[in-house]
Amino acid sequence: MTRTAVLHPDLRKGAERRAPENALAEAVSLANALAGLEVVEGKVVPVPKPRAGFLFGSGKTEELAQWIAAEEIELVVIDGPVTPVQQRNLEKAFKCKLLDRTGLILEIFADRAQTREGVLQVDLAALGYQRTRLVRSWTHLERQRGGLGFVGGPGETQIEADRRALDERINQIRRALEKVVKTRGLHRKARAKVPYPIVALVGYTNAGKSTLFNTLSGADVMAKDMLFATLDPTMRSIELPSGQQIILSDTVGFISDLPPQLVAAFRATLEEVLDADLILHVRDISHPESEAQAQDVRDILESLGVSQAQRDDMIELWNKVDLLDDEAVSAAERVAGRHARHLAISATTGRNLDKLCELIDETVRDPILHETLNLPISAGEATAWLYARKLVISSDIKDLRNHLSVEWTHKQKEQFFKLHRAALERTG
Known part of the structure; x- marks a missing residue:
């Protein structure tokens, strides 16, 4: 296990939606989601004025370096963007490897992607990320394990990447990806001949989409209390109590500050959402920043090109009410009840899932x-x-x-x- 420290730079600029403590907790969860990392501690680090060379001031950098040495930290995760120059300088100062938020998310996606398209999408995103810095080994292109190699083992070599070779590899992946996406297009056309509405689950990562998917479909999709537990889209045909057949689709979870490379790279993976007859937005209503997470999901749906009509028709599910006390559950159900397309549920206990099925049926039923x-x-x-x-x-x-x-x-x-x-x- 790699001893890991997570640092959240508190830049204190603008009216941020999230409290730094909650942002740190999410970053720690991200790090814990990557196999092989042992998160020793997480820290919120005040950054009154970001430094171009080191991000942190010289005094804070020295203080952190001493703490990292004392705790025998092998990897530092910075919860935010880090420039190539800052990465090189901080690695020298800390005497250990360093990942920024984008690198960590790419590493998790690479470790979890199962389908051919998922692997290609991650490789393409990773190469685009590496091309901007050219400071990392890219031997992961022929990797035998999951992961991208950013957290590589002992003896990992720092090499000067050949820009031409990177571009050639990017073009190879794009060509392979075009074939895969074309195949997926044929599959979508085949599904279009089936007279079943497509219902897509979307939501912030770890909101409980896969648990809900499993409960409704009887499937066995990976569902854990872990960020990015689902990375490849899964679809199942299910029958509603009325006899109406639908195709239910589970999708990758969204997250705040999702790297632009991944939004673009996974657009094809999320095409089920664009084609969906109905979108179910699953929220973790027990989370202290549930509304901010929900707004992130809405923003990403808009950026992906989901139509206004689809977003207006979307059903919002306030999941995980089983984690609230009785008074909070009653309040959640009362507030959700004021909206025709909001419903407080528990995917774990099945609370109000019968009402959900009725609502889906009413929405997708064709006269x-x-x-x-x-x-x-x-x-x-x-x-x-x-x-x-x-x-x-x-x-x-x-x-x-x-x-x-x-x-x-x-x-x-x-x-x-x-x-x-x-x-x-x-x-x-």
Whole structure:
């Protein structure tokens, strides 16, 4: 285990949404989320005036260096951006390795990504990050383990990265990623033929999305009290009590100050959200900064291009009420009850999940249309499509035409004509 210290620079500039103590707690949780790190202690470090070369003042840098030596710290995590010059200087002063917030999150993503796309996205983001500093070894490109190599073991070599080689590797990954994204596009088209609405879970990391996903779907997605427990999208078809089928999608958790490289790199991974018929925003209502976290999620959804209509239609779930006392639970349910699309729930105990299913059902249910189709006898494929989906109520053949009474939804009707319009026009 690598003995690790987490430092949160308190820059005290502007009206920040978060208290430095809460920001530090989140940074410590981030560090604990990376296997192999033992967080010895976390500190809030006041920074009245950031120094270009060291971030901290000379006196504070010396004080921290002495403390790091006394505690035998092997890795320092700075909860914020650190320039390449500051990183080099602080590593010399502290006599140990140093990671900034972006590097730590990239390391966690690399350690957790399971799918081919996830691994490629992380590699692309990491190379973009490294290209700006050119002070790290990038031997992780041929790694045999998870992780990016920023926290590498003994003997890790500091080398001058070849910019041309980096660019070549970035282009290789982009080409490979285009193929993977194209495959995912084909999968999305295949899902579009299934007349099931897509319901996407989004929320701040560790808000309880995967626990809710498992409870509703009966799946076994990794669900731990840990930041970024889910990094690859998972989808399951589930049936609501009314009989309505939906596809439920679990997505990567959002976080404040998410590195720009990752917002761009994981855009394809989050395309399920852009295509969703309904978004469920899961909040940890027991967290002291739940509202600030919720605003971060809203900001990221907007930056990803989620439409205003989708955001207006979004259902907000106040999760983890089981961690509140009875009085706080009653207050949460009372306040949430004032909003038609807010609901206080517990994914762990199942509290109000029946109401959630009813709300999802009401939102995604497509009204049933009763219509009559007049199809030529030769349109066998189109007729078979209707029968295969049990949409035909009755039929009558007259004058070489098949008169079909059907019950279907707007979405099924749209799919039918999209698939068979050309054939029907040819056959008259």
